[in-house]
Amino acid sequence: MVKVSIIVPVYQIQAKLLSVCIESLLKQTYKEIEIILIDDGSKDECSEICDDYAKQYNRIVVLHQENQGVSVARNNGISIATGEWITFVDADDVAEPTMCEKALSYALDCNADMVMFSNYIHRDNHMYEHAFFHDNIRVFTDELREELQLRTMVLYYPECSYKSEYMLTGHTFGKLIKKDYLLKSKVLFNPDLRLQQDGIFYMNLIELGGRIAYFNEPLYHYRVYDTSNCKRIRSDVEEIYDKVRRVFLEFIGQNDKPQKFLDAFYAKCIADISQSIRSDFFNYSTKESLFHRLKRLDEFLNNEPFKTAICRVNKEYLTKLKRRNLFYYRYGLLWLLWLDWEIYGIKSIIGRSRRK
Numbered sequence: 167m168v169k170v171s172i173i174v175p176v177y178q179i180q181a182k183l184l185s186v187c188i189e190s191l192l193k194q195t196y197k198e199i200e201i202i203l204i205d206d207g208s209k210d211e212c213s214e215i216c217d218d219y220a221k222q223y224n225r226i227v228v229l230h231q232e233n234q235g236v237s238v239a240r241n242n243g244i245s246i247a248t249g250e251w252i253t254f255v256d257a258d259d260v261a262e263p264t265m266c267e268k269a270l271s272y273a274l275d276c277n278a279d280m281v282m283f284s285n286y287i288h289r290d291n292h293m294y295e296h297a298f299f300h301d302n303i304r305v306f307t308d309e310l311r312e313e314l315q316l317r318t319m320v321l322y323y324p325e326c327s328y329k330s331e332y333m334l335t336g337h338t339f340g341k342l343i344k345k346d347y348l349l350k351s352k353v354l355f356n357p358d359l360r361l362q363q364d365g366i367f368y369m370n371l372i373e374l375g376g377r378i379a380y381f382n383e384p385l386y387h388y389r390v391y392d393t394s395n396c397k398r399i400r401s402d403v404e405e406i407y408d409k410v411r412r413v414f415l416e417f418i419g420q421n422d423k424p425q426k427f428l429d430a431f432y433a434k435c436i437a438d439i440s441q442s443i444r445s446d447f448f449n450y451s452t453k454e455s456l457f458h459r460l461k462r463l464d465e466f467l468n469n470e471p472f473k474t475a476i477c478r479v480n481k482e483y484l485t486k487l488k489r490r491n492l493f494y495y496r497y498g499l500l501w502l503l504w505l506d507w508e509i510y511g512i513k514s515i516i517g518r519s520r521r522k
Contacts, residue, residue: 167198168274170266170342171249175239176216176257177206183258183389184212188219188226190260196267201226202243207233212257237355237363240338244348252345254338260387269342272381276304279347279376285340285386287332295384298335299328303380311372318365319414319430320437324482333388336365340386347376362410369417403445404466407438411471433483435475436492442466448507460500467495 172191176184191201203216205228213230220226229242240254251270255261265283273281284297298317303310313326318336322329353370355363372378414434418427446452447463467476476495484492487510494503 168251168270169249170196170199170251170253170270171202171243171247171345172199172253172255172261172266173202173204173240173243173247174255174257175204175206175236175243176212177208177233177236177239178210179208179212179257181211181215184215187255187257187260188215190263191255192223192225193263194261194266195264196270199225199266200247200249202247203228204239204243205230206236206239207231235357235360237357237359240355241357244345244354247345250345251342252348253342255386256339256388258389259339262385262387265385266342268383268385269381272302273342273344273379276379277377278305278344278379280341280343280371281379281381282335282341283381283386284384285333285388286384287388287390289390293387294332296330296332296388297328297382297384298330298333299380299382302382306378306380311378314378315369315372316426316430318369319427319434320483321485322483323426323430323433324480325426334365336362336368337388338364338367339388341368343371351376356413359410359413360406366410366413366417369414373417373421403442407441411435411438415471429480429483432471432475432479433488435471436479436484436488436495439467439472439495440488440491443507448504456504460504463500464498 174187174191179187188201188203191199201223203220203226205213205216207230216226216228220228227246229246231239231242243254244252251273253266253269269281269283272278272283282298284295287294287296306314310327314335316323317326317330318334321331321334348371351371351374353367353374355367359366411431411434414431417423418431443463447459447466452459467473476492479492481489481492490506491503494500494506
């Protein structure tokens with residue numbers, strides 16, 4: 167039988183969530199699997215949990231490494247995988263029992279090098295079914311391959327075939343990849359990136375060809391944790407996102423991509439502004455005065471690539487909320503932006519409390 171390798175990076179995950187994740191993999195209806203747990207230098211009980219499971223089940227392999235980040239963990243998982251197919255699972259998520267069986271069956275039926283599938287999203291104690299396209303796709307056309315790449319940067323754009331409200335296509339999970347195809351491509355996760363390594367990984371993998379298919383059945387449970395009231399101030403957030411933007415822009419230039427990719431990049435820059443606002447400028451735990459924070463934000467918005475993105479971004483690539491924020495950026499209405507942000511945060515808190 168064909169073997170599937172399931173690679174799970176593990177670092178500082180709640181014990182209960184990690185156990186639930188591993189149990190969901192052990193319950194796979196397709197039995198020819200290996201579960202590769204990459205302990206990325208965890209200082210809590212995760213390391214011991216991984217070892218305990220490996221002692222009980224011969225299908226589980228554990229690799230302990232010094233903390234080097236999720237990219238190195240995944241790359242090391244790829245290097246030791248013995249399966250003909252590879253899939254990635256996050257340690258706090260859950261796989262449907264039929265995930266490997268159905269994904270592999272569809273991949274073989276379509277003669278695909280990679281198959282992606284839909285998922286469930288868990289947020290605020292609610293579960294939502296999330297699709298990436300309307301129906302099954304046996305083989306992606308060049309247009310759909312391009313759409314996959316664009317949607318690693320933006321949720322949707324004017325010509326896309328399916329408008330997603332929740333999730334980009336570049337997440338690591340929700341794909342089953344033929345190992346030979348992956349190794350021949352020589353595409354790996356970039357260890358220099360602390361965020362969005364998966365989006366860059368898939369953009370490069372798709373660029374190199376191969377048959378891609380889509381199975382429109384949710385086989386994976388993705389947990390979303392709210393960060394709107396994040397108490398941690400990330401002083402390095404802009405450095406982290408700047409590295410990501412440089413790699414995306416480099417990809418666009420090296421592969422001579424059309425204008426729509428640059429439009430998507432500008433839209434991504436607008437989204438990155440929101441991340442910086444959440445983690446720094448409007449972070450609730452900061453002790454810095456609002457006056458100084460707004461002054462810093464004004465300087466930040468006048469730096470590249472944000473200055474150009476604010477001027478040139480195509481509004482069709484933005485959500486309604488991002489369009490409203492763009493209006494504040496363009497006209498320097500940062501006090502109104504702050505007030506709007508506060509009101510939105512209060513409404514979000516009220517909404518979550520009602521849903522509980």
